[in-house]
Amino acid sequence: MRAVVFHNIGDIRLEEVRDPRIQNHQDAIVRLTASAICGTDLHMVRGTLPGMKKGTILGHEGVGIVEEIGKNARNLKEGDRVVIPSTIGCGACSYCRAGYYSQCDRANPNGPEAGTAFFGGPESSGPFHGLQAEKARIPFANVGLVKLPENVSDEEAILLSDIFPTGYFGAKLAEVKPGDTVAVFGCGPVGQFVIASLKLLRAGRIFAIDTIPSRLDMARAQGAEVIDFNAEHPVETLKELTLGIGVDRAIDAVGVDAVRPHAGPAGKEARAKSEVYRQELREVAPRTNPRGGNWLPGDAPSQALEWAVEALAKAGTLSVIGVYPTAMKFFPIGAAMNKNISINMGNCNHRKYIPHLLNLVASNVVQPTRILTQVEPLTSVIEAYKAFDQRQAGWIKVELTPAA
Ligand SMILES: NC(=O)c1ccc[n+]([C@@H]2O[C@H](COP(=O)([O-])OP(=O)(O)OC[C@H]3O[C@@H](n4cnc5c(N)ncnc54)[C@H](O)[C@@H]3O)[C@@H](O)[C@H]2O)c1
Ligand SMILES: [Zn+2]
Numbered sequence: 001m002r003a004v005v006f007h008n009i010g011d012i013r014l015e016e017v018r019d020p021r022i023q024n025h026q027d028a029i030v031r032l033t034a035s036a037i038c039g040t041d042l043h044m045v046r047g048t049l050p051g052m053k054k055g056t057i058l059g060h061e062g063v064g065i066v067e068e069i070g071k072n073a074r075n076l077k078e079g080d081r082v083v084i085p086s087t088i089g090c091g092a093c094s095y096c097r098a099g100y101y102s103q104c105d106r107a108n109p110n111g112p113e114a115g116t117a118f119f120g121g122p123e124s125s126g127p128f129h130g131l132q133a134e135k136a137r138i139p140f141a142n143v144g145l146v147k148l149p150e151n152v153s154d155e156e157a158i159l160l161s162d163i164f165p166t167g168y169f170g171a172k173l174a175e176v177k178p179g180d181t182v183a184v185f186g187c188g189p190v191g192q193f194v195i196a197s198l199k200l201l202r203a204g205r206i207f208a209i210d211t212i213p214s215r216l217d218m219a220r221a222q223g224a225e226v227i228d229f230n231a232e233h234p235v236e237t238l239k240e241l242t243l244g245i246g247v248d249r250a251i252d253a254v255g256v257d258a259v260r261p262h263a264g265p266a267g268k269e270a271r272a273k274s275e276v277y278r279q280e281l282r283e284v285a286p287r288t289n290p291r292g293g294n295w296l297p298g299d300a301p302s303q304a305l306e307w308a309v310e311a312l313a314k315a316g317t318l319s320v321i322g323v324y325p326t327a328m329k330f331f332p333i334g335a336a337m338n339k340n341i342s343i344n345m346g347n348c349n350h351r352k353y354i355p356h357l358l359n360l361v362a363s364n365v366v367q368p369t370r371i372l373t374q375v376e377p378l379t380s381v382i383e384a385y386k387a388f389d390q391r392q393a394g395w396i397k398v399e400l401t402p403a404a
């Protein structure tokens, strides 16, 4: 079968690989009808989420048809159409039972302390072969896979595999209550689903911060008040628009590849700190390999976190869903502590939220495909990665169709 294979930082290839096989009784083999590219994949290819093993198939978003099942995947049958949660949980340990699927004690072969088990990730996450492929082995398939009703399309379902649940998780971690004023840092696909989720939770005002025009346009179309950090100082603007109080909740949907402003009133301040950011980058991502305008890491790993803490009102809540590697040790702890900020963060417990969000999609309460901007055949995957990596105008969320 064909799959996207990680060779090295800055080197991924579409290749012929061996078909997956059932290894455990709770496995299923799924033939993928939809996959997608995520901002998390970019961290891995840029080298800012290190530890990838050569030969690992990338991708952690998938929809498909069950083709084969192990003898203990008793709730599934061949031909079932399913969405695959990005993170893998066993469903039996105390963490899974409490809904912390991303902290499962058993799914990660490196042991209970090794971290979240997910498809297509670094060695420490399994590694499990990913879903940018024609087929995949799904461990604990009886727990993870969620059956899809006929009236939910692949385009809708692929967004339920990772980014809609993650956006919803981010809004929940922020402890958003009806009427709250919320700032969302990052208007990539995840940030867009944070905004959609804030609307579901009846936030009062939603601010969206980024610098890419097509992404700010999409946030505005969803009803957010937008701020371009290369035109205005995001913290000063947020204060000015909230009577100097700041926002009740802030959500980091940026992660380790954060960039600093290179123009506008915030640009000067960031320039003065450029050596600090360079040092952060050296520690977080000692190996990178930018090539031909691609795979360029961000230039200010702590920038979004810093702004989020500064923009928060006293006693506000910070939610961090942007991904940071374990080497990331830079956070304005003193500023947060002295404002009585609460901080919640982590990898999404996808399986906990998918059934609820699937109902909202099936009943047309949410139209997730508003955020899907490209559908590309797997044969064009490398070009699609490059366009998404460069954040080309209009490239927000890319679905891949492995069968096309
Ligand atoms: N916690 C989880 O379970 C989980 C799941 C999926 C994705 N993620 C993470 O969510 C993050 C976003 O994912 P995505 O697919 O939307 O990625 P993306 O790279 O497409 O989007 C990131 C956006 O942040 C913007 N940005 C960069 N620096 C900024 C700054 N200083 N201030 C404000 N905005 C800034 C970029 O312009 C871009 O639009 C990534 O870190 C990804 O790894 C986390
Ligand atoms: Zn993802």
Ligand SMILES: [Zn+2]
Pocket: 089, 090, 091, 092, 093, 094, 095, 096, 097, 103, 104, 105, 106, 107
């Ligand atoms: Zn478990």
